[in-house]
Amino acid sequence: MSAVRQRKAAAPPPGCDGPASASGSRYQRAARPPARPTRSVHIALSLVILACMIVYGQRQSFLKSKNSYTVDNLKGGKPLPEWYAVCSKDGKKVYTVPADVGGGSGAVECVVVGGKEVVDTGSLAHVRRVWGEKGKGNVGAVEGSPDHIRKAGGITIVYLPPGHTVTPGFTDSHTHPLEYGYTRQLPLVGTKSVAEVISVLEDYVKAHPGGGPDDWITGMGWDETKWPVKEFPTAADFDTSPLLRGRPIVLYRVDVHAAWVSPIVLAKIGKLPDKDEEGGKVVRDENGEATGVFIDNAMRWHINPVLPEVTDEIREMALNIMTRDALALGLTGVHDAGQNPKDLDFFKKMANHGKLSALAVTAEKVLPPPYRHLPPDHAYTQMRFYTMLMCVDRATFCGDTVERVTGLQDGRFTLQSVKLVSDGALGSSGAALLEDYSDQPGWKGFLLTEEEKWAPLIKKYYDDGWQVNVHCIGDRANHVVLDGFEAAIGKDKAAGRERRLRIEHAQILTLPDLKRAAEMGIIGSYQPTHATSDMWYAEDRLGPERIKGAYAWRSYINNGGRIALGSDFPVESPHPLKGFYAAVTRRAEDGTSPHGKNGWYPEEKLSRVEALRGFTADPAYAAFSNNTGSLTRGMRFDAVLWDDDLMTVDEDEMLQTKVMATIVDGRIAYGEWKV
Structure with missing residues (x-):
C-alpha cells in the first residue's frame, strides 16, 4: 500500500496574497506573537523576587519568629541559656564601654556570657574558634572555654537582628523611685493653665467617684512658667469647680520644690506662723494670708504632717510601677536620691524577702486613697538601687542611727551615701x-x-x-x-x-x-x-x-x-x-x-x-x-538591645530608637530578643 504524501503549500512571499480559500476569503498570515522573555531574563527576575523575599523574610522573622528569648518563666517564653554569646554580623555593634577613664565605647562584635557575668569579648571568629558554635559542628578550642561547653558542642550564639546594637544597661544617677510611683496616678506635666489643671482633676474625680473629705488627691507636674499668666496658683482656684470643692488636694510643682493645696488642706494645717523659718516660704497675699502654695521647707513643716500615712503596701505598688516603666526604657539601675529611715526599712525588707531580683507577676489591686490602683498584669524583674539616706531633720547628723548596707541581695541594694539639700x-x-x-x-x-x-x-x-x-x-x-x-x-x-x-x-x-x-x-x-x-x-x-x-x-x-x-x-x-x-x-x-x-x-x-x-x-x-556599667570581662551582664545604633543614628531619629530587650544579670527582665 502506497502512502499519499501531501506537500504543504509554501507560504507566500511577504506582501503577496495567498490562494483563495474554499469560502472565497483570501489566506492571511497570522500575526507574529509577542516576543517571549528569554531564559536569562526569567532567571534575573526570579533572583530579584527571591532577594526581596529574603530581605522581607529577614525583617519579618524578627517580628514573627517562634524562636525568641523572653522573661524567664513568662507564659510561652524561652529564657536565655546559662552560657551564650551575643554577637553581631554587622560589625562591631556591641558597645562594652570599658570602665577606665578614656576607654571610649569599646565596640566589639561579641561578648560571651556565663551565668551573670561577661567572661569573654572579641570578634565572631574569636568566639567560634575558642568557644565553638552549637549546631555548627565546631566544638571550640581547649583554652578559655569550660569543659562542659566544649562537650556540649559549643556555645549558643544569640545574634543581633540587623541594624540592632547592644550597650550596657543604663543607670539613672539621680532619681526618686517611690515618688515616681506615687505621682503616676495624676501626672500634670504639660498642662498649659490653671483651668486645664482643674479640668484634669475633674476628669480624675469622675473616673474615681465616691470621694469625700478623707479621700485625698495628690498629683505632680504643674509649671506656672508654661502658663499664659506666669504666676503661682491659689487654693481658691480649686473651689471654682463644684466637683473639687471640699476635697483635700495636694499638687506638687514639676520640680517638687513647691506644693499647691486646696482650702480644706489649709484648714487641716491650721494657724500658720507669721514669719517663715529659714529655708522655706509660705506664699501670702497682700493681707498676709496663705494663698495655698508652699515652697521648699515649708512643705515639710506644714503639709507633710497632715498627709495620710504611707504603708508598705503602697510603697510596693509605687516601686512596681517605677520598675516596670524603667526596665521598659532600658534602665537596669537607679541612684535613689534620698530616702527617709522608714522608706529605707521598706527597701531592706524587699531585699531580705528576695523581691529585688525575683520575677514577679502582679494583678490589678485596689489600694486606699490617694494611691488608687496597681496597673493590670505585668511581669518584671527588679533592678539595682544605689540609695542615699535622707534624715528627717536634714540639718542634723543622723548617720549613727542607720546601718550602712553594701550589695544586699547580690548587689541589688546599697546604702552608703547621704543626701543633703x-x-x-x-x-x-x-x-x-x-x-x-x-x-x-x-x-x-x-x-x-x-x-x-x-x-x-x-x-x-x-x-x-x-x-x-x-x-x-x-x-x-x-x-x-x-x-x-x-x-x-x-x-x-x-x-x-x-x-x-x-x-x-x-x-x-x-x-x-x-x-x-x-x-x-x-x-x-x-x-x-x-x-x-x-x-x-x-x-x-x-x-x-x-x-x-x-x-x-x-x-x-x-x-x-x-x-x-x-x-x-x-x-x-x-x-x-x-x-x-x-x-x-x-x-x-x-x-x-x-x-x-x-x-x-x-x-x-x-x-x-x-x-x-x-x-x-x-x-x-x-x-x-x-x-x-561595662560589658567587659568580670562585669555583670546588664545590657540593652536597641533597634538602632545610638552612636550613628541621625539626631532627628534618636528619640525614635526603641528598647527591644533589657537584661539584668544575664537574664531578660523586659521585652523579647527575637532570633
Whole structure:
C-alpha cells in the first residue's frame, strides 16, 4: 500500500496574497506573537523576587519568629541559656564601654556570657574558634572555654537582628523611685493653665467617684512658667469647680520644690506662723494670708504632717510601677536620691524577702486613697538601687542611727551615701544665688540650712565614712558646699578624691568654683533634660554672664571633672534617651532651642561616647561599683538591645530608637530578643 504524501503549500512571499480559500476569503498570515522573555531574563527576575523575599523574610522573622528569648518563666517564653554569646554580623555593634577613664565605647562584635557575668569579648571568629558554635559542628578550642561547653558542642550564639546594637544597661544617677510611683496616678506635666489643671482633676474625680473629705488627691507636674499668666496658683482656684470643692488636694510643682493645696488642706494645717523659718516660704497675699502654695521647707513643716500615712503596701505598688516603666526604657539601675529611715526599712525588707531580683507577676489591686490602683498584669524583674539616706531633720547628723548596707541581695541594694539639700530650684525661685535674680531685683533665693552649719555637717558625715551627695542649684549653694567639702577633705587631696563626693545637679556655678570642684575630684551629677527644660527662662533669671557657668557639662569635663548623668524623675521623664539626646544636642525634643538648630550654648554639648559613658560607666564609678556599667570581662551582664545604633543614628531619629530587650544579670527582665 502506497502512502499519499501531501506537500504543504509554501507560504507566500511577504506582501503577496495567498490562494483563495474554499469560502472565497483570501489566506492571511497570522500575526507574529509577542516576543517571549528569554531564559536569562526569567532567571534575573526570579533572583530579584527571591532577594526581596529574603530581605522581607529577614525583617519579618524578627517580628514573627517562634524562636525568641523572653522573661524567664513568662507564659510561652524561652529564657536565655546559662552560657551564650551575643554577637553581631554587622560589625562591631556591641558597645562594652570599658570602665577606665578614656576607654571610649569599646565596640566589639561579641561578648560571651556565663551565668551573670561577661567572661569573654572579641570578634565572631574569636568566639567560634575558642568557644565553638552549637549546631555548627565546631566544638571550640581547649583554652578559655569550660569543659562542659566544649562537650556540649559549643556555645549558643544569640545574634543581633540587623541594624540592632547592644550597650550596657543604663543607670539613672539621680532619681526618686517611690515618688515616681506615687505621682503616676495624676501626672500634670504639660498642662498649659490653671483651668486645664482643674479640668484634669475633674476628669480624675469622675473616673474615681465616691470621694469625700478623707479621700485625698495628690498629683505632680504643674509649671506656672508654661502658663499664659506666669504666676503661682491659689487654693481658691480649686473651689471654682463644684466637683473639687471640699476635697483635700495636694499638687506638687514639676520640680517638687513647691506644693499647691486646696482650702480644706489649709484648714487641716491650721494657724500658720507669721514669719517663715529659714529655708522655706509660705506664699501670702497682700493681707498676709496663705494663698495655698508652699515652697521648699515649708512643705515639710506644714503639709507633710497632715498627709495620710504611707504603708508598705503602697510603697510596693509605687516601686512596681517605677520598675516596670524603667526596665521598659532600658534602665537596669537607679541612684535613689534620698530616702527617709522608714522608706529605707521598706527597701531592706524587699531585699531580705528576695523581691529585688525575683520575677514577679502582679494583678490589678485596689489600694486606699490617694494611691488608687496597681496597673493590670505585668511581669518584671527588679533592678539595682544605689540609695542615699535622707534624715528627717536634714540639718542634723543622723548617720549613727542607720546601718550602712553594701550589695544586699547580690548587689541589688546599697546604702552608703547621704543626701543633703542646700537650696531650692531655679523654676520656683528658691535656688540660692550670690547676687539678685535678674528678673526679681532684691531676691536671692535661700539656703535650706544656715550657711554656718554646712561645713560641720559635711565633715561629720565625711569623718564617719559616708559618701556625701549634696543637692546644689544656685551659685551661692554650690559655693558654700564646696567650701564645706574642701574643709572636710583637708590636706589629703588624693583621699578626698577617692571618697567620690558628689554635687547633685551642680546647676549654676561661678567659673572659679566650677574649676575648683573639678580639680577637687567632686563628681558633677547632672541631669541633661533640666537644661533643655529650663533654657527658655534660665537666662532671664540669671543674666548673660552668670549663665556661662550654668548647665556647663563640657566645661566641667574640660577642667578634669568626672560626671554622672540622670533625669531626676519624676521631675523629668525617666526615659534615658531623652537625657542622651539633650546631652548631645542641647535641644528640646521637637528640635528647637533659644539659639536655634545647633542647640542652646552648643559649646557645652557632650559627645555621644561621653553621653553613653555618662549613663553607664560613670554612674558605676559614682556608686563605687566595680562590676556594673561595662560589658567587659568580670562585669555583670546588664545590657540593652536597641533597634538602632545610638552612636550613628541621625539626631532627628534618636528619640525614635526603641528598647527591644533589657537584661539584668544575664537574664531578660523586659521585652523579647527575637532570633
